[in-house]
Amino acid sequence: MTATRVTIKDVAARAGVSKGAVSLAFNHKPGLSEATRDRIFRAARELGWAPNLTARSLAGSRVDVVGLAICRPARLLGLEPFYMEFVSGVESVLTERSCSLLLRLVRNVQEEVGIQESWWRGRQIGGSILVDFRADDPRVAAMERLGMPVVAVGHPSLTGGLPSVWTDDATAVTEAVRYLAALGHRRIARVGGAAALGHTSIRTAAFDEAARVLELAGAWQVATDFSGDAGARATRSLLMAAAADRPTAIVYDNDIMAVAGLSVAAEMGLRVPADVSLLAWDDSQLCRLTHPTLSAMSHDVHGFGADVARTLFGVITGEGPGSHPVPTPVLTPRGSTAPPMV
Amino acid sequence: MTATRVTIKDVAARAGVSKGAVSLAFNHKPGLSEATRDRIFRAARELGWAPNLTARSLAGSRVDVVGLAICRPARLLGLEPFYMEFVSGVESVLTERSCSLLLRLVRNVQEEVGIQESWWRGRQIGGSILVDFRADDPRVAAMERLGMPVVAVGHPSLTGGLPSVWTDDATAVTEAVRYLAALGHRRIARVGGAAALGHTSIRTAAFDEAARVLELAGAWQVATDFSGDAGARATRSLLMAAAADRPTAIVYDNDIMAVAGLSVAAEMGLRVPADVSLLAWDDSQLCRLTHPTLSAMSHDVHGFGADVARTLFGVITGEGPGSHPVPTPVLTPRGSTAPPMV
Numbered sequence: 001m002t003a004t005r006v007t008i009k010d011v012a013a014r015a016g017v018s019k020g021a022v023s024l025a026f027n028h029k030p031g032l033s034e035a036t037r038d039r040i041f042r043a044a045r046e047l048g049w050a051p052n053l054t055a056r057s058l059a060g061s062r063v064d065v066v067g068l069a070i071c072r073p074a075r076l077l078g079l080e081p082f083y084m085e086f087v088s089g090v091e092s093v094l095t096e097r098s099c100s101l102l103l104r105l106v107r108n109v110q111e112e113v114g115i116q117e118s119w120w121r122g123r124q125i126g127g128s129i130l131v132d133f134r135a136d137d138p139r140v141a142a143m144e145r146l147g148m149p150v151v152a153v154g155h156p157s158l159t160g161g162l163p164s165v166w167t168d169d170a171t172a173v174t175e176a177v178r179y180l181a182a183l184g185h186r187r188i189a190r191v192g193g194a195a196a197l198g199h200t201s202i203r204t205a206a207f208d209e210a211a212r213v214l215e216l217a218g219a220w221q222v223a224t225d226f227s228g229d230a231g232a233r234a235t236r237s238l239l240m241a242a243a244a245d246r247p248t249a250i251v252y253d254n255d256i257m258a259v260a261g262l263s264v265a266a267e268m269g270l271r272v273p274a275d276v277s278l279l280a281w282d283d284s285q286l287c288r289l290t291h292p293t294l295s296a297m298s299h300d301v302h303g304f305g306a307d308v309a310r311t312l313f314g315v316i317t318g319e320g321p322g323s324h325p326v327p328t329p330v331l332t333p334r335g336s337t338a339p340p341m342v
Numbered sequence: 343m344t345a346t347r348v349t350i351k352d353v354a355a356r357a358g359v360s361k362g363a364v365s366l367a368f369n370h371k372p373g374l375s376e377a378t379r380d381r382i383f384r385a386a387r388e389l390g391w392a393p394n395l396t397a398r399s400l401a402g403s404r405v406d407v408v409g410l411a412i413c414r415p416a417r418l419l420g421l422e423p424f425y426m427e428f429v430s431g432v433e434s435v436l437t438e439r440s441c442s443l444l445l446r447l448v449r450n451v452q453e454e455v456g457i458q459e460s461w462w463r464g465r466q467i468g469g470s471i472l473v474d475f476r477a478d479d480p481r482v483a484a485m486e487r488l489g490m491p492v493v494a495v496g497h498p499s500l501t502g503g504l505p506s507v508w509t510d511d512a513t514a515v516t517e518a519v520r521y522l523a524a525l526g527h528r529r530i531a532r533v534g535g536a537a538a539l540g541h542t543s544i545r546t547a548a549f550d551e552a553a554r555v556l557e558l559a560g561a562w563q564v565a566t567d568f569s570g571d572a573g574a575r576a577t578r579s580l581l582m583a584a585a586a587d588r589p590t591a592i593v594y595d596n597d598i599m600a601v602a603g604l605s606v607a608a609e610m611g612l613r614v615p616a617d618v619s620l621l622a623w624d625d626s627q628l629c630r631l632t633h634p635t636l637s638a639m640s641h642d643v644h645g646f647g648a649d650v651a652r653t654l655f656g657v658i659t660g661e662g663p664g665s666h667p668v669p670t671p672v673l674t675p676r677g678s679t680a681p682p683m684v
Contacts, residue, residue: 025465030359040461065444065466073439078626078644081420088420091447095416100457102407104442106435115442121383122368125409158509230626258510259631266633284420285570289601290632291608302420 004271006047015043018153061317063126066094066309067119069104070114071132077105080226081284082254082301089305090129097159105330109134111112120135120148127151128318129308133158133198152314155322157196163315164323166306169329170206171252172297172329176279179331182250184339187218187276189247191234191257195223203253220247231257235264239276248340250276251297255286258294261335273338292335347410348389357385405468405658408436408651409461411446411454413474419447422568423626424643426597431647432471438656449475450576455484469493469658471650475540493654498665505657506665507650511541512548514639514671515593518621519552521673522591526681527619531589532602533576533599537565545595562589566599573599577606581618590682592637593620597628598634604678615680618632625674634677641671 012019017040025040030038040175045123047162063300068090070077077083087101106112113128116139119125128147132141135156140160143150144260152159173190180188193200204221211219220238224230225242231252239246252258258280265272272278272292280287304326314320354361359382364375370467374382410432412419419425428444436443448454454472458481461467466492472481475496480503485492496502497508500613522530532549546563550611553561562580565632566572573594581588595599600622607614614620614634622629625638646668656662 026460044463074430074434074645077421077433078427081423081426084423084426085420087445088416091419091445092416095449099460100444100446102442103429103433105430105437107437118368119442121386159343207539214666227476228631232631242452256627256631261629263633263635285598286601286628289570289574289598289605290607293605 010047011044012041013056014047015040020282028167034117044124056281057149062314063097063099065100065102065125066312067102067104067116067117067125067128067129068105069107071106071112074105076225076227078338080254080275081256081286082226082282085282085284085301086131086305086308089302089307091305092302092311093306093309093313095196097292102270113153114140116148116150117146118140120146127312129153129312130159130162134196135198137198143268143313149312149316151308152163154198155202156179158200159268163311163320165311165323167199167299167304168325168328169202172299173203173206174210175328175331177214177216179205180251180277180279180337181216183249183277183337185247186216186251186340187189187245187247187249189218189220189222189233189238189250191238191250191252191261192221192223192227192263193253200253216244216318220236220248224253226254226257228256228260230266232262239264239268239294247276249279249337251279253281255280255282255284255294255296258336259286259290262292272336274341276336277340281329283304287332287334295334295337296332297329300327349405352389352475353382353386356389356405357382360556378403405439405441405655407442407444408432408468408654409444409446409458409467409470410522411457412450413448413451414445415573418567418569420621422596423598423628424568424624427624428473428642428647428650430647432651433647433649434644435591435648436596437654439627441670448681451480451515455480458492459488460482462488469654471495471654472501472504476538476555477540477543479540491654491658493650493657495650498543499533501543505653505662507646508651508667509541509641510670511544511669514525514641515545515548516552517641517670517673519549519556519558521675522593522619522621522679523556524620525591525679527557527591528682529587529589529591530558531564531592533573533580533592533594533603534563535568535595536563542595560587560589566595566601568596570598573602573650574606577603578610579608579624581606581612581631589618591621591679593621593623595623597622597624597626597636597638600638600678601632604632604634606635614678616683619679619682625645625671629646629664629674629676637676638674639671 008019012022017109024042025037125190128150130150131153152162156164217244222234255259258278268278280294285297287296288293311320350361350364354364364382367379470492472492473495492502494506498506563578603620612618620640622636625640629636629638653662
């Protein structure tokens with residue numbers, strides 16, 4: 001049997017309008033009377049036609065919806081300023097293009113592969129943003145097989161041949177440790193993020209290497225789940241040692257954990273920065289709202305999200321900048337770092 | 343002219359499988375070989391069939407996608423813990439049902455009406471969550487006209503006849519002011535949210551009424567955009583007056599502004615709570631990470647989002663709890679509130 005594919009032309013004919021008018025109605029652009037719009041929507045409904053079926057032919061490579069799956073427990077997602085700032089940056093570019101974000105929390109990367117495939121085959125999205133790459137990430141092969149437009153947020157060593165946007169984490173970690181060492185710190189700790197993530201591994205290796213090159217007397221690294229509670233626990237365990245044995249400076253993988261660290265230092269009667277220096281990462285507004293203010297490796301997370309969204313549109317149209325790093329986080333000294341009081 | 347509507351039956355026939363197998367493939371359920379799935383997807387593509395066209399007939403009232411439009415500048419969205427926690431609560435319920443969230447930032451409520459209509463008519467969503475209601479909100483009439491399943495997050499005085507979930511803000515504000523007055527405060531200020539929002543007006547009226555009933559010697563209210571910077575500015579201007587004329591207690595409409603207020607007090611050499619008591623709202627993890635910890639009107643924002651999502655599924659299936667309030671925020675005293683030192 002054969003079935004006739006319903007096109008925008010059929011909808012236009014049935015509603016007695018031009019194809020352009022149908023396009024206007026479904027892109028909710030001005031210029032049509034309420035009655036005409038109702039007639040168009042009714043005709044489309046009667047014919048079983050939906051614009052996403054023909055979105056690409058409707059207006060060249062126009063894309064209405066972009067996908068983003070995040071593998072993080074819902075409860076933790078709400079606590080992590082990074083993703084909200086990242087999503088707000090993505091949305092700032094999507095809004096300019098009348099485009100929406102299809103957001104999904106997944107339990108693991110295998111589930112994400114199934115969902116991305118279903119979104120793409122079901123024509124629900126025009127492309128996707130992939131985040132939180134791990135070593136040997138199965139999404140690399142899956143996306144290549146699907147031929148789906150994506151931008152991978154991650155270092156090219158993790159994202160295979162996928163178009164990628166990344167932060168140079170190794171350089172930034174090295175800069176952070178070198179700065180603390182230049183202030184005179186010889187015992188430095190890092191409260192890191194989730195160990196399974198590729199960018200955490202990159203930071204861990206860079207910290208080890210910097211500690212070796214600088215011949216630090218003490219170097220500690222603790223993995224967490226990025227939450228404030230985990231950051232507080234890690235800080236407490238690092239600062240419980242006798243004064244001569246504990247770190248005099250701690251660098252954190254995000255800013256909520258550094259805020260927690262500041263609070264733990266106060267609770268333990270340690271002065272910041274006289275007794276211990278704290279250095280945050282990402283530098284959301286939180287770092288300027290604490291007292292003392294938090295020194296940070298500043299990273300424009302909103303701009304990062306916007307850059308990723310623009311790159312995805314470039315991948316879709318074939319006119320984009322392609323793979324590139326975003327600016328490396330820069331050291332922003334504030335009130336929480338100083339030479340150690342020996 | 344007439345056009346034949348392509349159905350799942352056509353896709354199944356062309357692929358040589360049952361309708362159930364097509365359903366399995368498009369809902370990415372296990373049980374099909376890779377070859378069969380590929381054949382189904384190819385048949386669907388050739389026929390121009392997409393599952394969202396028939397999602398409802400496919401599996402009863404199954405819904406794949408739920409909409410959420412937020413009217414807030416992208417830059418501010420990333421700074422406001424409330425929405426990320428709310429969205430994470432929504433996602434926690436959506437994930438259980440293999441459902442995604444279609445997220446869009448809009449400039450105004452008129453734009454939102456157009457987008458919701460386009461999502462619904464284009465069958466991109468099975469229902470929507472509406473937030474940030476204002477007085478005489480045009481979404482009430484628009485959603486009733488569309489007959490679209492929605493849940494309005496807002497007090498019934500703002501949301502007309504739409505199914506609604508709300509917080510009893512008037513009771514919570516009254517409780518906050520009565521607590522501060524019971525501690526002995528006679529000059530109390532409120533740093534409020536965006537004046538255009540309906541729930542802000544409800545809180546403003548309740549604060550005025552509580553100040554009148556309690557015969558406070560001084561009562562101030564300042565509107566902001568919910569950002570930490572605006573909260574800092576408001577706090578600075580309130581605390582600049584001579585000691586005898588300034589508020590001895592300040593209540594904030596969210597917690598990021600209270601964190602900012604704590605920092606401004608420190609910057610101005612005022613002790614919290616000896617010189618000024620601060621009371622936060624929402625009570626995200628931030629309130630436990632500051633020093634002193636912040637007293638707050640605690641509100642389970644994550645649970646609020648989950649409740650709203652469950653209520654929307656109830657509206658769609660006709661089996662839900664219907665309109666109801668969520669638990670009223672409760673006072674959680676911590677280190678930032680105490681009797682005033684006269």
